[in-house]
């Protein structure tokens with residue numbers, strides 16, 4: 001049995017191994033890289049295993065400290081640093097002994113320094129952050145075409161963006177880093193597994209819950225306005241900003257309909273009104289029937305559920321939100337704040353998860369990932385920011401230790417204001433706490449080791465000057481003084497702001513996290529139709545996912561009294577026509593389809609369907625031709641994008657293929673030729689799809705309008721110009737979607753239409 005990455009094993013896993021009792025075990029691991037303590041990994045096990053192998057007769061421990069990855073001058077620094085930081089001999093079982101690496105890869109010039117350290121001066125009023133400085137340095141490298149990088153020892157070349165990786169200790173300051181890179185036009189991509197809590201729909205729902213707990217806090221209010229639930233753009237925010245009076249809070253503008261509103265666009269006003277209506281209903285938040293019901297109701301009320309269902313994999317997305325709702329309910333916490341606190345801890349944990357199953361990105365872009373995610377990977381140039389970051393200690397007030405049992409330190413609630421709170425404290429608490437802290441410190445050293453050893457050719461470290469203890473910066477400072485590292489490390493000067501000039505040939509747009517999450521684009525034919533007829537409405541419905549309010553109203557009013565639901569009627573008629581094609585009598589066909597659905601007002605539907613079916617007589621059907629397919633559904637490709645649709649009927653007549661799109665509910669508001677005009681783009685797209693997928697030529701594509709008693713068939717007359725226009729519109733739509741265009745861009749198309 002062979003086991004790799006053994007340093008990340010926990011006791012239970014080891015127990016499983018012991019029970020399997022393999023005849024031969026081959027275990028590989030590196031104590032220095034044990035970084036999954038939060039998930040139960042136990043560095044002691046590797047230590048124990050090593051000791052055992054040394055002692056046992058039929059076992060052997062082999063030290064593998066040859067390094068073929070990293071240039072020798074970096075290895076020298078790493079050796080000096082970690083010989084000092086880690087121990088030479090263990091005094092505690094969770095410590096890591098440092099065995100120096102033996103460098104096998106040598107650089108072209110022996111005395112060239114390959115580790116750089118930027119001591120970023122601390123200053124509150126400073127305009128630049130360490131991330132800006134890091135970005136300047138990156139641009140400088142590409143401009144100056146150094147340091148050269150390579151594989152092995154013989155091939156050397158100039159550095160490119162794709163050679164660089166920024167490894168971050170956590171995602172906390174990711175936004176600052178992204179801003180700095182964007183400002184300098186540096187192309188980048190964020191890699192790493194997207195955890196459950198980072199899914200767009202889950203984040204959107206949580207944005208809603210966060211707002212619910214603190215509706216007057218700008219950050220939560222802004223997040224909600226910006227989320228796809230309300231979908232305001234940055235431009236909208238500028239508009240709101242212009243509108244704000246001095247000293248006025250954002251919530252005052254949003255929650256109070258004032259004369260100021262007249263200078264806000266309709267979109268912003270609508271968003272504010274929607275948020276106000278939620279405010280009236282939901283705040284202060286009271287659990288109604290049950291917490292789960294309230295959470296679900298909120299999901300529905302805000303239209304988030306409906307808008308998810310309209311999206312691709314809609315049902316899956318709804319299930320994901322329901323899962324997070326269940327997760328919150330299962331906390332059994334006293335209030336929303338407490339649930340959110342737990343949630344933040346959970347998210348903080350999952351940030352580290354992602355392991356090394358990170359797909360490598362191809363292309364000339366800088367990669368950003370957490371150090372945990374970089375494990376097992378290597379990059380020519382590694383940038384390590386925030387080395388001043390202090391250790392995050394576990395703040396738990398109740399702990400368990402195998403020797404001391406449960407220990408705790410809890411404050412009782414104050415009986416009266418101003419009274420000193422009573423503390424319940426067990427004697428072992430401080431001892432256990434300091435032991436756990438010591439373990440955390442050791443793990444933090446190992447994380448630093450993992451980060452530095454990802455570099456093949458160059459290592460750049462940056463951190464704000466600080467006096468924090470147990471920080472990576474403090475280790476560097478100490479070793480630097482003790483070992484005169486200045487022969488091996490460049491102490492970097494501050495680089496002036498530099499901007500990468502976007503050249504015309506540069507094809508890389510900056511892929512942001514949101515884009516990486518995007519599923520491959522697929523469009524339905526009816527979606528394309530919606531865009532062609534009203535781009536702005538399309539944006540609202542398909543991009544933001546909010547149904548048009550007037551449409552919602554219309555939909556409701558049209559179902560009043562004895563009216564039938566037109567789309568259901570359409571479906572039923574299609575199905576009945578299909579059954580007719582299979583040879584069923586008209587009566588039997590109608591009977592069967594009505595049995596399939598459970599309808600209250602079945603007679604009204606029956607009546608309507610029969611009226612329509614009368615017109616789809618035997619004679620009519622035969623005149624159409626021999627059926628090839630009913631409801632022929634397709635997924636075809638156009639410009640690399642999926643195009644999805646369904647053709648009601650395909651027939652063959654005199655050796656030629658004809659396509660029909662049945663229209664059962666078109667009423668007298670338009671004439672048949674107006675309907676044809678309206679549906680032309682759809683017929684062009686159907687022709688395209690059928691020909692592309694079957695390699696057969698289509699002779700005609702027609703609408704079959706049931707309510708047109710005189711002449712139900714309306715055939716598309718092909719016009720090259722018209723066809724070009726339809727596909728040009730489709731291209732525009734693809735372009736807008738792929739570039740994440742906002743309301744403004746769609747609005748422009750509305751004007752052009």
Ligand SMILES: Nc1ncnc2c1ncn2[C@@H]1O[C@H](COP(=O)(O)OP(=O)(O)OP(=O)(O)O)[C@@H](O)[C@H]1O
Nearest residue numbers: 030033064067068069070104375376377378453454
């Ligand atoms: N014998 C060798 N000769 C030349 N190159 C080698 C040799 N062995 C490994 N390498 C190269 O060294 C690099 C590191 O190898 P590998 O990923 O197997 O090491 P590792 O011990 O798993 O590293 P880590 O645990 O630090 O991630 C790779 O680029 C690999 O191609």
